[in-house]
Amino acid sequence: MKDLFSRSWRTIDSVNGPLIFVKMAGAALGEMATVVLADGSRRTGQVIGLDESTAIVQVFGPTEKISPATTSVRFRGEGVMANLSPLLLGRVFNGSGEPIDGAEAPHPVEKRDVNGSAINPVRRDVPSDFIQTGISAIDGMNTLVRGQKLPIFSGAGLPANELAGMIISNAKTLKKDGEFSIVFAGMGITAMEAEFFMDVFESSGALGHSVVFLNRADDPVIERLLAPRFALTVAEYLAFDIGMHVLAVLTDMTQYCNALREVSSTREELPGRRGYPGYMYTDLAGIYERAGRIMGKNGSITQLPILTMPDDDITHPIPDLTGYITEGQITLDRDLHRKGVSPPINVQPSLSRLMGLGIGPKKTREDHPRLSDQLYMSYSIGLEQRRVAAVIGEESLSATDKTYLKFADDFEWKFINQQGESRTIEETLDLAWELLAMLPKTELVRIDREMVAKYLPKTEDVK
Amino acid sequence: MTTNKNGQTGPPREGPMVSAVSGPAVRAGGMRGCFMHEMTRVGPENLLGEVIKIEGDSATLQVFESTDGLKIGDEVKKSGELLSVDLGPGLLGSVYDGIQRPLSSLYERWGNFIGRGAEIQKLDSDRKWRFTPTVGLGDEVKGGTVIGTVPETKFLTHKIMVPHGVAGKITRITEGDFTITEAVAELETGEKLTMMQRWNIREPRPAGGRLGFDVPMLTGQRVLDTLFPVAEGGRAIIPGGFGTGKTVMEQTIAKYASADVVVYVGCGERGNEMADLLNDFPKLADPHTGGPLMDRTVMIANTSNMPVSAREASIYTGITIAEYYRDMGLRVVLMADSTSRWAEALREMSSRLEEMPGEEGYPTYLPGRLAAFYERSGRFKCKGREDETGSITIVAAISPPGGDFSEPVTQASLRTVSTYWALDYDLAYQRHFPAVNWHLSFVLSYGKLSGWFEKNAAPDWIDMTKEVNSILQREGELSDMAKIVGVDSMGEPEKMELEAARLIREGYLRQSAVHPADSYCKLSRQAKLLSLILSYIRAATAVVREGKGVKTVLNPEITERILRAKELAEDKLDQEIVLLGGEINRLNEREPT
Structure with missing residues (x-):
C-alpha cells in the first residue's frame, strides 16, 4: 500500500x-x-x-x-526497520540486515525500528546472575553478570578476539533457565577476523543459536553504524519476546566510532575531541544501554563489546566514553602479553561494577567478595615492590617485601595465566587462597578472620 | 506549499509549523508572539519542546524527545507557559524523568520501553491528602506563609505554603481530605489556594537572607567528614575518571547524608545503576528516622540513552524541587550524577544552533550557567518566615574526559565550590575506596565548621584532623624517598611515619560501601576510631624515637586488630577499644632501653 x-x-x-x-x-x-x-x-x-x-x-x-x-x-515512508523472526537463528547477514549466507531472508514475524527505545528505568530488573566464563581474572576479580555490558579494552595485536572466543565457547550460568543465544555484530572487521569468529561459532556448536551481522572492512562505512543496531534489535526480540538469554558480542567498537566520525564530518558537524562528534557519548549510550533485564521477562541481554585502544591509550575518547557508559571493562595489557601470560588481562585497570550483585553466598561463594578485594590489595603491593626492586635491587628488600614480590609473579603466572584452560569458580577461588597462603596471615586484613580460618590452606598443605 | 501527513500537497495551513529539523533542534515558522523558554507541542505525536531562540517569525525549539518522523509542515502548538514543575504533596518517593513525568505512568502508557509525546500528570491528582490548617479566618497571609500541613510520609510533614506573589486575608479554610487541585482555602481577593503550585524550573525560588556555613552536612564517610567536610548549604564536587567510584559515592551519600530530603538526579548515567538504586532504596532504612529511605527521596532518572535535551532540563527540575522543600524549612541534599553530561547536553544544543564554540567546543556561557546552578544552593532564612531556615547542599559528580581535571567543566565548577573531593585512579586500582585523594582535595570553609566539630565530635577533633593531615603529608614526602633508597635503608623514625600513614589509610580512610558495620560511620564512632588509631601511633612513635626498632615496637597482631576495629559492631568496638587501650598503655609504660 x-x-x-x-x-x-x-x-x-x-x-x-x-x-x-x-x-x-x-x-x-x-x-x-x-x-x-x-x-x-x-x-x-x-x-x-x-x-x-x-x-x-x-x-x-x-x-x-x-x-x-x-x-x-x-x-519509503518508514525508518530503518529490522525484520524479526525466531528463524534468524543460525543465519548470517550484512550490516543492512540482508542475508549473505546464500539463503532467502526468513519471513518476518514483526518489523521494528533498529534505533530501539530506552528501557524505562523503573522497569529494569537488577542484574544478579553470575556468568562463569572460565577465566579467573574475570570470574574471580571482575565478575560478569547477566544483563551487564562489559567491554574488552584491547590494543592492536592483543588477543581480544581469542578472549571473546573463549567466553563464547565456555560461558555458562550456574542457574539453568531459558535458552542461550549469541548475537554477533562485526563492524569493519577484516576477512581474517570474520573467519576466526565463524570458526569459533562452528567449532563450539554455537552457530545454530547465533545471529551474525557482518560489516566487513570493505563494506560501506555507513553500514558500520547500522550493524550493531540491527544486532541489538534482534537481541531485544530474542531476549524480551522469545525469552532467551542473549550474549551480544560487538566488535570492533573503534571501527564503529571511526565510522561515526567520518559520517559526522561529511555532515559538516562541529568536531569534538580528536575529531569525534560531540554527541558520541549519547550515540554510544544508545548502543550500550541496550543491555539488561526487564521485570517480568525471562530473557536478558549481556553485552560484550570489544574495542581497540589507539596506541594503548585508555584516555582516548573511544575507551574513555565507553568506560563512562559500560559497567566496567576488561583491560588487556601489552607487557603481560609479551611475557606470555594468556589471557593478558591486567586486573588493575579492569573493573566490573555489577560484580557485587552477582557474587557471594548462594551465588558463588561466601568468601568471594573479600577474597577479590584482598587479591587486589596484595597484587598492588607486589607491583609496588617490583618497582622499588627495579631501582634498589631485590636483595635490599625486606623479607615481607620479597614475599610480596613473589606473590605478584605467582599471581600473574598461576592465577591470570591459563593458556586456554577453563576453570570453575571454585577452582579459581581455591587457587587464590593457595597464593595468599604465602603471605603472613596478619597481612590479610581485607578478609574476615573467620574466612581466613575456614579457607586458608594450612602451611603444611602448601608445597 | 505545504503537505499533509501522507506527503501529498495540500492547501497552505495557517499557524506555527515545522520548517527545519536537525536532531533535537527544530525550527518552526509562524511563531510570532512566542516567548523564550515557552513550552510547545510539536508534530502529530505532540512532542514536548521549548523555545530557545527567536528570529522574526520563526523560532528554534529544543525538543525533549526523539524527533525521528517529524516532517516539514507538521503543526506546532504554543502553550503560553514556561517549562515548569508541579510542586505539592506526593513528590517524595516518586521517580521522574528529566521533565517530571513519573516513570511509572510512562510504563502504564507505553510498557517497558519509553515512547514519545505523553502529556502526563506530574503529581497524582486523584489521591486525597489530610490537610490541617495552621492559620485561621481573617489571618493575613503572603507568599511563603504556611497555611496548613499534610503528613506526606510517616516522618515528614509537608507544609502547604502560599505561592509567591499571592497575599491577602483568609476568608475560608477547611480541614479535611483534599486532592492537590481542590481549593483548601480562599482569600478575600477571591483567589483560591490549593495544595499544588507550579514553578518555572529556570528561575530560582525566592528565599530570605543567606546564612553562613557553620554546620556540616555529615555523610557517614570517614574521609569526607573528618578531612574534607561539606557545610550544610555548601557545594561539593566529585570529579573522577571512570571506575574511580563517583557513582558509588553519590549513592552512599544519598543513603546516609544528614538531611531531611534527598533529590537524586541521575543525569545521563547508566540504567542498571538507577535500577539498583530503585531496588535498594525502598528496602533500606533512613539512618536518621528509621523509615524507608525512599520516603525521603525524589529521584530523577534521565539515563544516557534518554533524550539529550531532557538531560539538560533534569538538573533544573531537581534543583527546583529541592528549593521547594528548602522553603518548608528542611535540610535538602541535591545529588547530581553527573554535571558533565548536563554540560555535554548544552554543548550539543549549542552546536546544533551553530553558536560560536568556546573551550573544548563547550559554549562560552558554560561557566556562567554552572555558577548560576551552584548558587541555588545555600542555607537561607525561609522567605516569608524569617525565623525558620532551610538549606540545599549540592553534591555533584563530574566525569572529566580521560580523567584529566584541567577540562572546562571541572575547572568552571572549581570556581564556585566549597568542597572538592578529587577521585584518584591509583587508589581505585588498589581498590581503596572511597578513592578520595587527600593531597588534591580541599575544603574552603573548614574554619567556620571547626567550632561545631569540637562541640559535637570531640574536643580534640581539630587537633586530631591536623595530626592525620600531617601524617599523610609526611608519607607523601617520604614515599618518594622510599622509592629511591628502599624502606629498609630508612631510619626507624621514618619507617614509623610510613607505618603510621598505613594505619590511617587502611584502618581509617578506607571504608567499605557494603560492609554492614562499616558502610555508615556516625560521627561519634569516627571520633572513637580516630582516637584509638592516633593513640597507638603516638605511643609507638614515642618508643621508636627512644631508639627502638619499628619491628619490635609494632606487634603485627595488635596492628591487625587496630586495622580491623572499623568493622566491629558498636558494642564490640567499645570492648576492643578498652582491650587495645591496655596494649597501648603497655607501650607507653615500657621502660626505655
Missing part, C-alpha cells in the same frame, strides 16, 4: 560526498529512501535533516553516477 502513496522525486539539487539534497516535501526525519540511478541500479539512503523544502539524504554505499539530471529518489 505504501508504494502507492510514496512518490519518486527527480529534484536532486546538489550532491556532497554521501549527502544528496533533494527539493521535495513530505519526508520525515529518519525515513529511508531508495535512490534510483539512470542505469536502474539502486542505493539506499536515509533522511538525516530537513530544511524548508529540502530533504538531506545520506546515501549508504558509493555515490558514483549519482546525478541531479538522471537520478530519482523514492521515499
Whole structure:
C-alpha cells in the first residue's frame, strides 16, 4: 500500500560526498529512501535533516553516477526497520540486515525500528546472575553478570578476539533457565577476523543459536553504524519476546566510532575531541544501554563489546566514553602479553561494577567478595615492590617485601595465566587462597578472620 | 506549499509549523508572539519542546524527545507557559524523568520501553491528602506563609505554603481530605489556594537572607567528614575518571547524608545503576528516622540513552524541587550524577544552533550557567518566615574526559565550590575506596565548621584532623624517598611515619560501601576510631624515637586488630577499644632501653 502513496522525486539539487539534497516535501526525519540511478541500479539512503523544502539524504554505499539530471529518489515512508523472526537463528547477514549466507531472508514475524527505545528505568530488573566464563581474572576479580555490558579494552595485536572466543565457547550460568543465544555484530572487521569468529561459532556448536551481522572492512562505512543496531534489535526480540538469554558480542567498537566520525564530518558537524562528534557519548549510550533485564521477562541481554585502544591509550575518547557508559571493562595489557601470560588481562585497570550483585553466598561463594578485594590489595603491593626492586635491587628488600614480590609473579603466572584452560569458580577461588597462603596471615586484613580460618590452606598443605 | 501527513500537497495551513529539523533542534515558522523558554507541542505525536531562540517569525525549539518522523509542515502548538514543575504533596518517593513525568505512568502508557509525546500528570491528582490548617479566618497571609500541613510520609510533614506573589486575608479554610487541585482555602481577593503550585524550573525560588556555613552536612564517610567536610548549604564536587567510584559515592551519600530530603538526579548515567538504586532504596532504612529511605527521596532518572535535551532540563527540575522543600524549612541534599553530561547536553544544543564554540567546543556561557546552578544552593532564612531556615547542599559528580581535571567543566565548577573531593585512579586500582585523594582535595570553609566539630565530635577533633593531615603529608614526602633508597635503608623514625600513614589509610580512610558495620560511620564512632588509631601511633612513635626498632615496637597482631576495629559492631568496638587501650598503655609504660 505504501508504494502507492510514496512518490519518486527527480529534484536532486546538489550532491556532497554521501549527502544528496533533494527539493521535495513530505519526508520525515529518519525515513529511508531508495535512490534510483539512470542505469536502474539502486542505493539506499536515509533522511538525516530537513530544511524548508529540502530533504538531506545520506546515501549508504558509493555515490558514483549519482546525478541531479538522471537520478530519482523514492521515499519509503518508514525508518530503518529490522525484520524479526525466531528463524534468524543460525543465519548470517550484512550490516543492512540482508542475508549473505546464500539463503532467502526468513519471513518476518514483526518489523521494528533498529534505533530501539530506552528501557524505562523503573522497569529494569537488577542484574544478579553470575556468568562463569572460565577465566579467573574475570570470574574471580571482575565478575560478569547477566544483563551487564562489559567491554574488552584491547590494543592492536592483543588477543581480544581469542578472549571473546573463549567466553563464547565456555560461558555458562550456574542457574539453568531459558535458552542461550549469541548475537554477533562485526563492524569493519577484516576477512581474517570474520573467519576466526565463524570458526569459533562452528567449532563450539554455537552457530545454530547465533545471529551474525557482518560489516566487513570493505563494506560501506555507513553500514558500520547500522550493524550493531540491527544486532541489538534482534537481541531485544530474542531476549524480551522469545525469552532467551542473549550474549551480544560487538566488535570492533573503534571501527564503529571511526565510522561515526567520518559520517559526522561529511555532515559538516562541529568536531569534538580528536575529531569525534560531540554527541558520541549519547550515540554510544544508545548502543550500550541496550543491555539488561526487564521485570517480568525471562530473557536478558549481556553485552560484550570489544574495542581497540589507539596506541594503548585508555584516555582516548573511544575507551574513555565507553568506560563512562559500560559497567566496567576488561583491560588487556601489552607487557603481560609479551611475557606470555594468556589471557593478558591486567586486573588493575579492569573493573566490573555489577560484580557485587552477582557474587557471594548462594551465588558463588561466601568468601568471594573479600577474597577479590584482598587479591587486589596484595597484587598492588607486589607491583609496588617490583618497582622499588627495579631501582634498589631485590636483595635490599625486606623479607615481607620479597614475599610480596613473589606473590605478584605467582599471581600473574598461576592465577591470570591459563593458556586456554577453563576453570570453575571454585577452582579459581581455591587457587587464590593457595597464593595468599604465602603471605603472613596478619597481612590479610581485607578478609574476615573467620574466612581466613575456614579457607586458608594450612602451611603444611602448601608445597 | 505545504503537505499533509501522507506527503501529498495540500492547501497552505495557517499557524506555527515545522520548517527545519536537525536532531533535537527544530525550527518552526509562524511563531510570532512566542516567548523564550515557552513550552510547545510539536508534530502529530505532540512532542514536548521549548523555545530557545527567536528570529522574526520563526523560532528554534529544543525538543525533549526523539524527533525521528517529524516532517516539514507538521503543526506546532504554543502553550503560553514556561517549562515548569508541579510542586505539592506526593513528590517524595516518586521517580521522574528529566521533565517530571513519573516513570511509572510512562510504563502504564507505553510498557517497558519509553515512547514519545505523553502529556502526563506530574503529581497524582486523584489521591486525597489530610490537610490541617495552621492559620485561621481573617489571618493575613503572603507568599511563603504556611497555611496548613499534610503528613506526606510517616516522618515528614509537608507544609502547604502560599505561592509567591499571592497575599491577602483568609476568608475560608477547611480541614479535611483534599486532592492537590481542590481549593483548601480562599482569600478575600477571591483567589483560591490549593495544595499544588507550579514553578518555572529556570528561575530560582525566592528565599530570605543567606546564612553562613557553620554546620556540616555529615555523610557517614570517614574521609569526607573528618578531612574534607561539606557545610550544610555548601557545594561539593566529585570529579573522577571512570571506575574511580563517583557513582558509588553519590549513592552512599544519598543513603546516609544528614538531611531531611534527598533529590537524586541521575543525569545521563547508566540504567542498571538507577535500577539498583530503585531496588535498594525502598528496602533500606533512613539512618536518621528509621523509615524507608525512599520516603525521603525524589529521584530523577534521565539515563544516557534518554533524550539529550531532557538531560539538560533534569538538573533544573531537581534543583527546583529541592528549593521547594528548602522553603518548608528542611535540610535538602541535591545529588547530581553527573554535571558533565548536563554540560555535554548544552554543548550539543549549542552546536546544533551553530553558536560560536568556546573551550573544548563547550559554549562560552558554560561557566556562567554552572555558577548560576551552584548558587541555588545555600542555607537561607525561609522567605516569608524569617525565623525558620532551610538549606540545599549540592553534591555533584563530574566525569572529566580521560580523567584529566584541567577540562572546562571541572575547572568552571572549581570556581564556585566549597568542597572538592578529587577521585584518584591509583587508589581505585588498589581498590581503596572511597578513592578520595587527600593531597588534591580541599575544603574552603573548614574554619567556620571547626567550632561545631569540637562541640559535637570531640574536643580534640581539630587537633586530631591536623595530626592525620600531617601524617599523610609526611608519607607523601617520604614515599618518594622510599622509592629511591628502599624502606629498609630508612631510619626507624621514618619507617614509623610510613607505618603510621598505613594505619590511617587502611584502618581509617578506607571504608567499605557494603560492609554492614562499616558502610555508615556516625560521627561519634569516627571520633572513637580516630582516637584509638592516633593513640597507638603516638605511643609507638614515642618508643621508636627512644631508639627502638619499628619491628619490635609494632606487634603485627595488635596492628591487625587496630586495622580491623572499623568493622566491629558498636558494642564490640567499645570492648576492643578498652582491650587495645591496655596494649597501648603497655607501650607507653615500657621502660626505655
